[in-house]
Amino acid sequence: MVSSNSELAYNSKIEGDVVVSRADAVINWIRTNSMWPMPMGLACCAIELMAVASSRFDIARFGAEVMRFSPRQADVMIVSGTVTYKMASAVRRIYDQMPNPKWVIAMGACASSGGMYRSYATLQGVDRIIPVDVYVSGCPPRPEALLDALMKLQDKVRREPSASNLLKS
Amino acid sequence: MATTEITTHTFNAESLLAQFPSVVTRPSLDHPSFNVPSTEILAVLSVLKSHYSFDFLVDLTAVDWAEGATPRFTIIYHLLSTTTHQYVRLAADCLDNEAPSVPSITSLWPSANWHERETFDMFGIQFTSHPDLRRILMWDGYPYHPLRKEFPLAGIETELPDVEVAAETKVKVKAAPMAGGPFVALSGQVNMTEAEPMAKDQSWTEKSEKPE
Amino acid sequence: MPTDMIFPDAAARTAAQNHDQEKMHLSMGPSHPSTHGVLRLQLELDGEVITKADPVLGYLHRGDEKIAENMTYNQFVPYTDRLDYLAPLANNAAYAIAVERLAHLEVPERCQAIRVITSELARISAHLMGLGAYGIDVGAWTVFLYSFTEREKLYKLFEELTGARFTTSYSRIGGLAKDVPEGWTDRVLAFCDQFLPILEETLTLLTRNKIFMDRTMGVGVISKEDAIAYGLTGPNLRGSGVALDLRKDKPYSGYEKYEFDIPVGTTGDCYDRYMVRGEEMRQSVRIVRQAIAKFPSGPWYATDAKKIFAPQKGKVLTSMEELIQNFMLVTEGPQMPAGEVYFEAENPKGALGFFIVSKGGGVPYRLKIRAPSFCNLSIIPKVCVGEMMADVVSILGSLDFVMGECDR
Numbered sequence: 160m161v162s163s164n165s166e167l168a169y170n171s172k173i174e175g176d177v178v179v180s181r182a183d184a185v186i187n188w189i190r191t192n193s194m195w196p197m198p199m200g201l202a203c204c205a206i207e208l209m210a211v212a213s214s215r216f217d218i219a220r221f222g223a224e225v226m227r228f229s230p231r232q233a234d235v236m237i238v239s240g241t242v243t244y245k246m247a248s249a250v251r252r253i254y255d256q257m258p259n260p261k262w263v264i265a266m267g268a269c270a271s272s273g274g275m276y277r278s279y280a281t282l283q284g285v286d287r288i289i290p291v292d293v294y295v296s297g298c299p300p301r302p303e304a305l306l307d308a309l310m311k312l313q314d315k316v317r318r319e320p321s322a323s324n325l326l327k328s
Numbered sequence: 329m330a331t332t333e334i335t336t337h338t339f340n341a342e343s344l345l346a347q348f349p350s351v352v353t354r355p356s357l358d359h360p361s362f363n364v365p366s367t368e369i370l371a372v373l374s375v376l377k378s379h380y381s382f383d384f385l386v387d388l389t390a391v392d393w394a395e396g397a398t399p400r401f402t403i404i405y406h407l408l409s410t411t412t413h414q415y416v417r418l419a420a421d422c423l424d425n426e427a428p429s430v431p432s433i434t435s436l437w438p439s440a441n442w443h444e445r446e447t448f449d450m451f452g453i454q455f456t457s458h459p460d461l462r463r464i465l466m467w468d469g470y471p472y473h474p475l476r477k478e479f480p481l482a483g484i485e486t487e488l489p490d491v492e493v494a495a496e497t498k499v500k501v502k503a504a505p506m507a508g509g510p511f512v513a514l515s516g517q518v519n520m521t522e523a524e525p526m527a528k529d530q531s532w533t534e535k536s537e538k539p540e
Numbered sequence: 541m542p543t544d545m546i547f548p549d550a551a552a553r554t555a556a557q558n559h560d561q562e563k564m565h566l567s568m569g570p571s572h573p574s575t576h577g578v579l580r581l582q583l584e585l586d587g588e589v590i591t592k593a594d595p596v597l598g599y600l601h602r603g604d605e606k607i608a609e610n611m612t613y614n615q616f617v618p619y620t621d622r623l624d625y626l627a628p629l630a631n632n633a634a635y636a637i638a639v640e641r642l643a644h645l646e647v648p649e650r651c652q653a654i655r656v657i658t659s660e661l662a663r664i665s666a667h668l669m670g671l672g673a674y675g676i677d678v679g680a681w682t683v684f685l686y687s688f689t690e691r692e693k694l695y696k697l698f699e700e701l702t703g704a705r706f707t708t709s710y711s712r713i714g715g716l717a718k719d720v721p722e723g724w725t726d727r728v729l730a731f732c733d734q735f736l737p738i739l740e741e742t743l744t745l746l747t748r749n750k751i752f753m754d755r756t757m758g759v760g761v762i763s764k765e766d767a768i769a770y771g772l773t774g775p776n777l778r779g780s781g782v783a784l785d786l787r788k789d790k791p792y793s794g795y796e797k798y799e800f801d802i803p804v805g806t807t808g809d810c811y812d813r814y815m816v817r818g819e820e821m822r823q824s825v826r827i828v829r830q831a832i833a834k835f836p837s838g839p840w841y842a843t844d845a846k847k848i849f850a851p852q853k854g855k856v857l858t859s860m861e862e863l864i865q866n867f868m869l870v871t872e873g874p875q876m877p878a879g880e881v882y883f884e885a886e887n888p889k890g891a892l893g894f895f896i897v898s899k900g901g902g903v904p905y906r907l908k909i910r911a912p913s914f915c916n917l918s919i920i921p922k923v924c925v926g927e928m929m930a931d932v933v934s935i936l937g938s939l940d941f942v943m944g945e946c947d948r
Binding site for chain 3: 199200201202203205206207209210213214215226228240241243245246249250253275276277278279280281298299301
């Protein structure tokens, strides 16, 4: 996906060892290729998340095998599993503890919209308490679907005007 | 009554009924099942544990026979004997429909501790002399008892358990959007025309009010 | 070294001798890598030694029992998948058998054999997961990767059979969703043949590993009496020396036809529970091989249960009577007689039981799920006291519980 933000121009004859590029492109390149997930593994989708991390589907190819349970060290929170109202407070607190920039992937039907649990105890979608960037459907989504979601998130991040965001704040 | 009645073969129901005249058999599709008055449940269970080798408490739960029924709540106990591999079911009715309570059996089996907490959480049944009766599945301040028949599946709006998160996100525990309720047949009707699936009266969606 | 540093004494110290403010209150979870899901442990620590451990559950309570009162029996099958989500096929089979007990319905032998094969493969899958997670918890990453590779092979088999990798929803009341595909049993045998050497290789990484043995031997000892008193079932109970296995003691679904052994531990520590699970996987392979060798032909659903099992689609689309029958079954559910039943099956985590109160019709009046993990967890306040902080992780891993079924 090519856009003006993702250009990395490099001509070795002219520039030699110097790479000239846009700040956005470099920042986004670094961010997309080392997205450390914070696995909010709550229920069955967490098992598929573990399968993504293991050898057959290998999320390490995307630089994201470092599953950091400490929110301070994580970039993307993958909410995998049913969020109950009791757990919602914990999810929100952990989201708040993550440093910017941060993103959220709502993995599975339960995280996206409550799933098949339309009951008194289930939060009908984690987007009620935290802003979600990518929704993955499935119950549970196949590991390939989660990798596809990660790739879509990477595309989204590549389009961000990161340098101006950084300078603004 | 002989005190060494440890049977190694089929459970001897007659001697139990002879020892406790207020115990009657309960209709059951599988295991031997008895109705026990809640005042005697502790005595019956301890005799079953010590003399009839039912040393394993498998499950402790309750059934709500809906508002208007008497008795409204029945506590069901399932015991297993690890030696004879027999199950037995006991049912004790709660005497009071408004404030149901039965004696706690944590003195006989420590596993009953959590089962009774769950039954209290879901039905609101008090277990007298329970060491620590508080909610276990719902959070401590939750005002309702979800498995009671009048409580809707969608839930009732209340506050989030965490005050700080509630203030920050302005989110409440909302009733799940049911749009008329689960469209399912009624339990118990065997007449085919009456048993057709109908919309139960649950909370409407959050966008449109329940029509009057 | 001061004498009051000996661990059991530290736990027994009263508040008068030891000021309460010296104890640290630590909340472990609900988001924690080692709590195997959303479990919160409120610990009170005296240095490194636990003096009080109070588990807080309910972070995954989704209201399954209330949902069951609003679903027909067949509609509830997907919810049983998500109870012990590591072995969904076993939960499906247990639920179907429990509901069939209401009608005293005996399914044909082929259906029973398929249920046995799928339950045992699910047992292998669940124990592999428990092994992998336990390995990670005590610091052995490789075990996780090895066991997940084997689980992926099992997922391929499940996907071929049911269409889904693990939330299978395979059983129906009175039978199954569909018959086994052509050649599936040969592929299962091929899996079993290549699985046993890999299992030995994986277990070799841990069984005589000095670090693993130090972390698990003598840790979390549960006596026989405690195990029975606290309602433990499954490998936790057998690790403590009680030889109770529902497949042998109350056989269901044709288990009496197969020869297998029940591994029983001696000391009841974490190491014994780990060894019991390892051996159970070998016995499961044995059962699967026997079941496939004796695989019966015939119908895979109860053919004479007209009001319970839906007729085949070919007939439904061409014949009026079957069309009406299918319509009634889908809208009103399998018609079960009134009554109460309780049935529990030997699931990988323990004894999963269903207590069903039916008033007739296709919807249960009350469905109680007796979750093995709920009872297994209740021993935490007893067994963690006196252990060190790092041992808690080892104990949780060895109890191998799943919050999905614990909280329902």
